[in-house]
Amino acid sequence: MAKRTVKDLDVAGKRVIVRVDFNVPRKGDEITNDNRIVQALPTINYLVENKAKVILMSHLGKVNHKDPEKTEADKAKNNMACVGKRLGELVDTKVTFVPVTRGEELEKAVAEMNDGEIVLMQNTRYEKGESKNDPELAKYWASLGDLFVEDAFGSVHRAHASTAGIPSLLPNALGFLVEKEVSMLEKAVKTPEHPFVAIIGGAKVSDKIAVIDNLLKIADKVLIGGGMAYTFMVAQGGKVGTSLLEEDKVELAKEYLAKAGGKLVLPVDNVCADAFSEEANKMVC
Template sequence: MDKKTIKDIEVAGKTVLVRVDFNIPRNKETGEITNDNRIVAALPTIKYLLEQGPKAVVLFSHLGKVKTEEDKAKNDLSVAAPRLAELLGKDVTFVNATRGEELESTVKNATDGQVILVQNTRYEAGESKNDPELGKYWASLGDVFVEDAFGSVHRAHASTAGIPAHLPSAAGFLVEKEIAYIGKAVNAPERPLVAILGGAKVSDKIAVIENLLKVADKVIVGGGMCYTFAKAMGHEVGTSLLEEDKVELAKSFVEKAEGKLILPIDSICSDKFGVDGDIKECGADVPAGYMGLDIGPKSIELFKKELEGAKTVIWNGPMGVFEMEPFAKGTVAVCEALANLEGANTIIGGGDSAAAVMQLGYADKVSHISTGGGASLEYMEGKTLPGIAAINDK
């Protein structure tokens, strides 16, 4: 990686500002954390910094979307402090402010590597607008900046791109690892490279499909978006998810792909979106009044065959509505196929596919699970990510 990492910077005696990703899922009723993976993922960077003898480690993160006062109450970042303290085995000072006297004095008076967690960055209206004044203000609190929130580096926000405009900056271990895995997979893969794309809409993944058709040896498509491709190839899709305005685009992808694009040949269909409908296997055509909700058994066998011998696999998006047991088989089969690929670099691109891999118990059987769905997708599109671009070059 041509960007500075935390091993390239001096932090002893300094106040280190760290952008982490503590955008953690919580129980809607109780507000309790339901999955602490993102906090755990930040620990290697925080622990390493603490070992270097800094004055303070000041953590910034967003939590949820904040547009109203009700959103503020619902997305109070104080929920993360006790869990972080428990995992670190060290006190964490939570500052219930994003600017002002309390924040400034807490940071100024910190000693002996005190860990400080700042309230939700999105409490500031200027955060998502990358307000230059806000980025400059936050930067004034510290001496050096570490970017370790891969899930947010595709956004040009004050806490991701604004702060490093004013301070020496470096990538934390999590960001370094993400770039190493996803960057190598896209830019210098061991071949054959197979990409698997699922999810609901072609429109969400147009640029990804375009870029991967250039760099991958095969692109397998499942999920709801495959029915737009099916329609483009002249098949009936019943009431399946369909983007009519993207049918011509899908047709052009099929033509340009020259056999690289692998599409399902059958579906698991139902006459209603739920587990209580008339569920049956359908061929390439979905009958009228039915919708495709998962890839079928023939497609599973086809996809497994296409994965044979792959040395690099990138997977982003489930094959069906995997939250419902009757429509989970396609996603489970892809998980199993990746888990059993000998000697392959298998990368799960965040979001629903990461949730599926963890939920189905295959997390330790793949090479890398990305912490950032949107960021990994944009990286696969070949886009420059603002939070990465802002880090100092080596």
Template sequence: MVKKTVKDLDLKDKKVLVRADFNVPMKNGQITNDNRIQAALPTLEYILEQGGKVIVFSHLGRVKTEEDKEGKSLRPVAERLGELLGKDVTFVPETRGEELEKAIDSLSSGNVLMFENTRFEDIDGKKESKNDPELGKYWAGLGDVFVNDAFGTAHRAHASNVGIASNIESAVGFLVEKEIKFIGGAVDEPQRPFVAILGGAKVSDKIGVIENLLSKADKVLIGGGMTYTFYKAQGKAIGNSLVEEDKIDLARELLSKAGDKLILPVDSVAATEFSNDAPSEVVGDEIPEGKMGLDIGPETIDLFRKELEGAKTVVWNGPMGVFEMENFAKGTAAVCEILAKLEEATTIIGGGDSATAAQQLGFEEDFSHISTGGGASLEYLEGKELPGLAVIPDK
């Protein structure tokens, strides 16, 4: 998939609408992690260097009622963006109307304006989230060209991505281009051996990904809570471990279809309760009565290390255990370390909790690519078409 990019657009003196993903974590009106703002800087700086006028916008959280607007304004984001760009960012606390239109009309080349949270349009009939055609057309009319650099919403057809792109000349930004290159490249044309590592709590969250990657990867390594649904499908004891009873038949089917391609843990770290302070022990591939598996064990770490030897492409989505608790983070940390030391391999984290884990454990710089979109990267790994990308013309 080779999409038209921001470099294919004439930007000089143009009003450039940029859909960014500034859905950042906030506490008491303060941004607690600005990674998503920093990730958008290369695209915004390029447009400014080319003499464009940047009109940037995003959603922030879920907004369904007037009360939900509390603490969801993009004003703090505009202020932080200004600090990172080293220039003032004009903030307009509206999503439409005369104040916004006048501010855009008076914007000079090389300057930046941000307007309010696009989800504020969801209070009266979900106009943003349901891709209201009138709203998409209105926003498109505010600019000359559109750049979608919000991969995190690419799996949704919203007015602020699909709606605008349907009405105006459009391209992707550098961040989305990178996501297409790494995740799309891994799934469509991987260098081999290609190994996928899938973790997280539930099989149901990853059914499509497992099925798609079983047809593409050389090996699929399974960890996390979904291990125990697979164990139960094999008739093994799982104690009090997490299990999806309604997915046991599906797990059995996947095991049968996969043959030796699907690798399950051979041991677990089990505890009596879901608590960092609970006494824990390493057990084999059956969990004793009264205990629950909360992480992969040392033998599994060794097994995964062997399976990853010589891999040229690795995609990882989902932690190996309850990494938020220090005593059950060893498996996830070990996978981070193994991947960080792989030579001449393209290593990709598909967003979500595994991305958070890599960042928290200090391995962020050791991966070829960490996706900015949890849900979007999952659907991309499933082989689904993402509406926010499909609407952008090919190069």
């Protein structure tokens, strides 16, 4: 399946908005694993080398917009400043972190960019309208750029303002990371080599049910991991304590376990703890 990639765009001198996935694990302000930043570097470096003005957007963690007190606490906890600092250490160009998601400070930073420089915007989820794909927000963000590149593979399934709204308004293409993932998935789904084992993780069964459905048709085994495994375990009669659980999807999980005929494989052991903390008492069950 032919997809337009960043190489198909004329980026020299253009403002290129790149949706990246910089949702990195942290301990306080310290990034504990920078792999997601590193994975985005091929696209970022290509744009820098080809004299684009690179505007990076990403979410980081979650922000509760229903409770004002929690909103401010989540914003403080999920500030992108630490990401900007690490990115500056990994690229050979100027990186400007802008601590806001709209307004004069952001617009000025973009207007003053030279070719080959980078502006990293504050966490997209600071905006209430991000997860709702608010058209006004998407229009505003799109006004900052000339072109859009999608390189956040972990977020492309979400119809958010930064992932779906902006590309509906600007000429767009895939970045190298998403292109690679699409090619690998296409090969696995269309011309799989057997034995073919698929591994699916994530928190929610509801997010992955269509994927599970398709993979059961072509894979020899489908291994379920991550938080979604607990919904399947409860469907088998297990107990999961206070772990992630979609109670309203237990019956659906039962259906899939029956339909899979032994193809679905769940974890055989789990690390259990009495608190969600590194200091917790732990045991393998």
